[in-house]
Amino acid sequence: MIELKNIYKKFKDKVALDNLSLEVKSGEIYGLLGANGAGKSTTLNLLLGFLKPDSGFISMVDIKDGSVIKQDRLGYIPENVNLYPYLSGVENLDYFSKLAGLKFDSEQLNQFLLECGLEEEAFYKSVSEYSKGMRQKVGIAIAYAKNARVYLLDEPASGLDPLSSNELSSLLKRMSEKGATILMASHDIFRVRETCDKIGILKNGSLIKEMFSKDVSSTELESVYLDFMKN
Amino acid sequence: MINIFYNEWRGFLRNKLFIFFITFFIISLAVVTFFGIIQNNKQIQSQKDAHSHIRAQWDEMEDSNPHSAAHFGTYAFKANTILNSLDDGINSVTGVVLRLEGHTQNDVAFSEASQSLIISKFGKFKVSLLFQFIIPLFLIFLSFNIYTSEVASKRIKLLIIQGNSLKKIVFAKTFTLLSLGFILLLFTILIQLFFNFSEIELDQIVRLNVFFFSYLIYYFIIILFTVFLSLIFKNSTSALSLTIITWFLWTIFLPKTIGNLTENISPLSTRFELQEKMKKDRSEGIDGHNPFDERRVKLEEEVLAKYKVDSLSQLPINFSGILMQADEEYGNQVWDKHYGDLYEKLEAQKKNYQLSGFINPFASLQSLSMASAGTDLIHHLYFLNEAEKYRRYFIKTLNDEYAFGGSKTGERGWKASNDFFRSIKDFTYKEATFSSISHKYFIDIFCLLFWLFSLIGLIIFTSKRVLIE
Numbered sequence: 065m066i067e068l069k070n071i072y073k074k075f076k077d078k079v080a081l082d083n084l085s086l087e088v089k090s091g092e093i094y095g096l097l098g099a100n101g102a103g104k105s106t107t108l109n110l111l112l113g114f115l116k117p118d119s120g121f122i123s124m125v126d127i128k129d130g131s132v133i134k135q136d137r138l139g140y141i142p143e144n145v146n147l148y149p150y151l152s153g154v155e156n157l158d159y160f161s162k163l164a165g166l167k168f169d170s171e172q173l174n175q176f177l178l179e180c181g182l183e184e185e186a187f188y189k190s191v192s193e194y195s196k197g198m199r200q201k202v203g204i205a206i207a208y209a210k211n212a213r214v215y216l217l218d219e220p221a222s223g224l225d226p227l228s229s230n231e232l233s234s235l236l237k238r239m240s241e242k243g244a245t246i247l248m249a250s251h252d253i254f255r256v257r258e259t260c261d262k263i264g265i266l267k268n269g270s271l272i273k274e275m276f277s278k279d280v281s282s283t284e285l286e287s288v289y290l291d292f293m294k295n
Numbered sequence: 296m297i298n299i300f301y302n303e304w305r306g307f308l309r310n311k312l313f314i315f316f317i318t319f320f321i322i323s324l325a326v327v328t329f330f331g332i333i334q335n336n337k338q339i340q341s342q343k344d345a346h347s348h349i350r351a352q353w354d355e356m357e358d359s360n361p362h363s364a365a366h367f368g369t370y371a372f373k374a375n376t377i378l379n380s381l382d383d384g385i386n387s388v389t390g391v392v393l394r395l396e397g398h399t400q401n402d403v404a405f406s407e408a409s410q411s412l413i414i415s416k417f418g419k420f421k422v423s424l425l426f427q428f429i430i431p432l433f434l435i436f437l438s439f440n441i442y443t444s445e446v447a448s449k450r451i452k453l454l455i456i457q458g459n460s461l462k463k464i465v466f467a468k469t470f471t472l473l474s475l476g477f478i479l480l481l482f483t484i485l486i487q488l489f490f491n492f493s494e495i496e497l498d499q500i501v502r503l504n505v506f507f508f509s510y511l512i513y514y515f516i517i518i519l520f521t522v523f524l525s526l527i528f529k530n531s532t533s534a535l536s537l538t539i540i541t542w543f544l545w546t547i548f549l550p551k552t553i554g555n556l557t558e559n560i561s562p563l564s565t566r567f568e569l570q571e572k573m574k575k576d577r578s579e580g581i582d583g584h585n586p587f588d589e590r591r592v593k594l595e596e597e598v599l600a601k602y603k604v605d606s607l608s609q610l611p612i613n614f615s616g617i618l619m620q621a622d623e624e625y626g627n628q629v630w631d632k633h634y635g636d637l638y639e640k641l642e643a644q645k646k647n648y649q650l651s652g653f654i655n656p657f658a659s660l661q662s663l664s665m666a667s668a669g670t671d672l673i674h675h676l677y678f679l680n681e682a683e684k685y686r687r688y689f690i691k692t693l694n695d696e697y698a699f700g701g702s703k704t705g706e707r708g709w710k711a712s713n714d715f716f717r718s719i720k721d722f723t724y725k726e727a728t729f730s731s732i733s734h735k736y737f738i739d740i741f742c743l744l745f746w747l748f749s750l751i752g753l754i755i756f757t758s759k760r761v762l763i764e
Binding site: 109112114115135136138139140142144145146147148150151159160162163164165203206210 | 298299302305306309310448449450452453454455456457458459762763764
């Protein structure tokens with residue numbers, strides 16, 4: 065479970081987050097929508113532990129055993145997954161998994177990549193030959209293989225084609241069904257609506273609207289989002 | 296940490312440019328080390344031949360007057376040791392042969408004539424040149440972006456989220472680069488051991504260890520310094536520029552400036568001034584007391600009293616030999632005074648230069664490198680002292696033979712036999728063991744460790760405070 069309470073964060077003269085409070089329940093996928101500079105990345109960086117709030121309270125707890133989830137138990141997918149270009153997709157996944165203390169055999173590694181939508185013939189090719197979308201899929205596989213309790217995703221579908229984006233949505237849903245808590249920051253209204261259980265709209269560092277995706281259609285969500293952005 | 300280390304190496308080995316450079320370095324090191332050993336062994340052999348030749352001349356000397364033989368003199372060779380090929384140090388400047396004769400203490404002269412053409416044309420290409428200048432530059436170019444490249448690609452976040460602290464990442468990468476320096480150093484040491492195996496003694500093993508660890512620590516310092524700057528600047532270009540500027544300061548600007556400064560702090564007399572002062576002290580007495588004529592009169596009285604005779608012609612021995620030895624001993628006092636001062640000043644200059652290691656680790660490295668190869672000032676002064684000790688023994692033996700060997704005062708044509716000349720011991724110089732003079736390098740070792748631990752501390756401190764966005 066992720067909980068942010070009354071978070072305030074300022075960079076020099078600019079208020080990045082202003083009294084932000086949100087909660088993502090265990091097994092829930094939460095989509096954070098907002099324009100550039102709305103505070104999405106700052107929120108993720110606070111949860112990732114790279115930033116500290118000026119005030120407020122952050123907690124990430126595994127409800128299974130009540131333990132606090134620290135940095136090393138998070139799954140993270142950045143907007144641009146930059147892998148080691150001299151390694152293949154499988155080698156990158158193997159390396160990052162080993163860094164997390166996980167050791168998989170080649171069959172398991174291949175399976176993770178397959179589930180994340182990477183085509184089999186690309187597995188052993190050098191990442192320098194990958195498209196942005198292919199790299200993104202390996203990045204997703206790295207986070208997925210970690211079998212984390214909490215996932216933080218920053219524009220995870222960036223660079224993915226519609227089919228791959230759809231596969232990502234399915235994968236995230238499967239992960240949440242297993243009890244993972246997922247917070248996803250995105251511009252992509254349609255993808256957020258398709259993937260997430262709950263949606264929050266951020267503007268100028270404040271959460272101005274929250275809704276359940278089942279209560280709105282994509283068109284309605286777009287219209288709500290645009291209204292808030294214009295006003 | 297081991298995973299990062301392994302991955303960095305995998306990256307190196309899949310990089311064609313790296314493979315090219317590392318192959319180039321390994322071949323260069325192999326060639327330079329091999330030819331250095333060959334050249335050094337050739338010099339050792341030449342010195343041995345020259346030494347044997349000089350000794351043979353002495354052994355085959357016909358019956359002669361010992362005083363003439365003292366003027367004929369001999370030579371002391373500062374024999375090259377097997378490790379001299381690592382670092383030429385001051386040898387090519389100071390020379391390696393000293394002429395030993397009566398009345399005068401000469402300066403070292405005759406640096407290898409066989410080398411002079413090569414040196415004047417190309418300079419001497421020693422292993423130390425590669426280790427001190429080329430490889431550190433290579434390491435700088437490899438290390439300046441080990442952190443910034445991860446930041447620029449934003450991979451750093453992924454690495455940290457996978458459970459690695461920034462400190463761990465930075466040190467793992469640093470150790471990867473250090474292992475590269477380690478391999479190049481080990482490679483050179485192994486070549487040395489391979490080609491000199493039969494002649495290696497314990498002292499040489501100690502020296503090779505000093506050489507190896509001094510360079511390894513210096514490389515660690517260079518890498519840590521570069522990484523530290525990249526942590527501060529977070530910008531590859533700034534980190535690289537500042538590291539290169541610092542490297543120039545360390546290797547070119549500071550050694551020259553501090554060298555001049557130490558010369559000004561402890562200035563030396565010119566050769567002419569020194570010779571003039573010694574000449575004056577010898578004839579007029581040290582500081583104007585006890586001039587030669589007075590010394591001679593006093594000695595004559597003492598000898599006549601000792602033998603209870605009234606005139607020199609009544610002496611059963613040759614007074615000229617006694618007088619010459621007395622003059623020699625007085626000359627030794629003059630030498631001790633002036634050269635003692637000179638050596639003290641040279642050692643003071645060396646010590647002051649060593650102290651600059653606190654601002655320039657390269658100074659400490661150079662000092663330890665020359666020390667391990669046995670080619671620095673300390674070793675040179677040790678040789679000069681040993682040669683002077685031998686000269687004193689040599690001249691005293693000749694004078695004693697002249698005085699007490701059977702001649703009487705005034706018998707200028709008296710000759711000592713060939714057996715006597717053969718009985719004079721040869722000068723067999725043995726370099727000082729490193730352990731016996733190691734205390735003179737504690738400053739260098741301390742400075743290198745000071746830099747090393749300071750930089751480790753700074754990196755640990757900085758890596759905890761670096762903001763990753």
